[in-house]
Amino acid sequence: QVQLVQSGAEVKKPGASVKVSCKASGYTFTDYYIHWVRQAPGQGLEWMGWIDPNSGVTYYAQKFQDRVTLTRDTSISTAYMEMSRLTSDDTAVYYCAAVGAIIAWGQGTLVTVSS
Amino acid sequence: EIMLTQSPGTLSLSPGERATLSCRASQSVTSSLLAWYQQKPGQAPRLLIYGASSRATGIPDRFSGSGSGTDFTLTINRLEPEDFAVYYCHQYASSPITFGQGTRLEIK
Numbered sequence: 203q204v205q206l207v208q209s210g211a212e213v214k215k216p217g218a219s220v221k222v223s224c225k226a227s228g229y230t231f232t233d234y235y236i237h238w239v240r241q242a243p244g245q246g247l248e249w250m251g252w253i254d255p256n257s258g259v260t261y262y263a264q265k266f267q268d269r270v271t272l273t274r275d276t277s278i279s280t281a282y283m284e285m286s287r288l289t290s291d292d293t294a295v296y297y298c299a300a301v302g303a304i305i306a307w308g309q310g311t312l313v314t315v316s317s
Numbered sequence: 318e319i320m321l322t323q324s325p326g327t328l329s330l331s332p333g334e335r336a337t338l339s340c341r342a343s344q345s346v347t348s349s350l351l352a353w354y355q356q357k358p359g360q361a362p363r364l365l366i367y368g369a370s371s372r373a374t375g376i377p378d379r380f381s382g383s384g385s386g387t388d389f390t391l392t393i394n395r396l397e398p399e400d401f402a403v404y405y406c407h408q409y410a411s412s413p414i415t416f417g418q419g420t421r422l423e424i425k
Contacts, residue, residue, distance in 0.1 A: 237414060247362070247405060247416040263413060297361060301409045305352055305373075310361045 204228040206298055206308035213314045214288050221284040222311045224298035231279035232256040234302035238272065238283045240294040241310075252301075253281060288315045319344055319408050323417035329425040336393040338420045340406035345386045350410035353382055353391045356419075357402045365404075366391065398424075 209223040224236060238250040251262035253272040260272045266285075274281045281298055295310040320343040330336055340351070349369035354362035364373040366382035369389055379394040393400055401424050406417040 239416075246418050247407075249413050249415065252412070252414075261412060295361075301414060305364050305367050305409070307361050307364070 204300070204304055204306045206300060206306055208296075208298060208308040208311045211312040211314070213316065216289055216315055216317055218288050218315075219284060219286040220288060220313050221282055222296050222298075222313070224281045224283070224308050226279045226281070226300065229300070229304060229306075231274075231276060234300040234304060236272075236274070236281040237299045237301050238270075239297045239299060241297070242291075242294040245294075250283070250296075255281065285313075288313075290315050318413055319346065319411060319415050321406050321408060321415055321417040323404075323406055323420045325420060326418075327421045327423060329423050330396055331425045332396050332398055334396050336391075336396055336400070336422055338391040338393075338404055338406075338422075340384075340389040340391070340417050342387040342389070342408060346389075346408045347410040349385050349389075350408060351382075351384070351389050352407045352409065353380075354405045354407060355400075355402045356405065362405060393422075396422075 205227045207225045212220050232255045235252045237252045240248050250266050253260045255274045269286050271284045293315045295312050297310050298308040300306045322341045324339045351369045353366040356362045365380050370382045381392045383390050403419045403421050405419050
């Protein structure tokens with residue numbers, strides 16, 4: 203079945219970077235854009251950007267444009283989200299989601315930013 | 318950017334009742350590419366409905382979606398105790414994809 207499996211929880215200090223992975227299985231990885239969405243504690247869902255796994259083309263929400271980099275490795279059907287210059291406001295669960303004719307979400311990765 | 322507004326913010330009902338959740342878009346959602354999710358504390362969103370009215374795999378038939386254009390509805394018939402959660406709508410017709418702010422369904 204279609205599945206997205208994300209890397210484990212991270213604890214980072216302010217100013218550091220974090221890289222979260224999202225491994226896809228059960229479908230052709232290059233067929234659907236991978237979106238990244240985050241959810242701060244007690245808050246709603248916030249879209250961050252997408253990557254086209256086929257071409258590598260990316261599109262970011264303006265808020266994250268200068269701090270987030272989305273990449274992929276098609277040889278292992280894995281997408282990555284890297285965020286730099288972390289602050290406590292970035293403490294959240296980060297999700298990847300394949301969206302198109304199918305919709306599938308990863309299980310989420312908790313990123314905690316604390317000194 | 319398509320803004321999605323969900324109403325009500327909180328819905329208080331009893332098990333066995335029917336829940337009707339609304340999602341209004343700021344512009345037409347092409348091809349009814351709208352989904353609904355259920356989220357419980359500490360869990361990832363669970364896909365309930367896609368394409369405005371198609372149930373995802375394994376979703377009970379008491380969940381149904383309807384609507385087109387700018388107005389969409391999620392109906393839950395005969396509420397079960399496990400249905401009390403937060404529900405989000407999501408449009409994936411145009412970039413950026415967007416989400417509603419959520420409706421909290423609580424036990425009365």
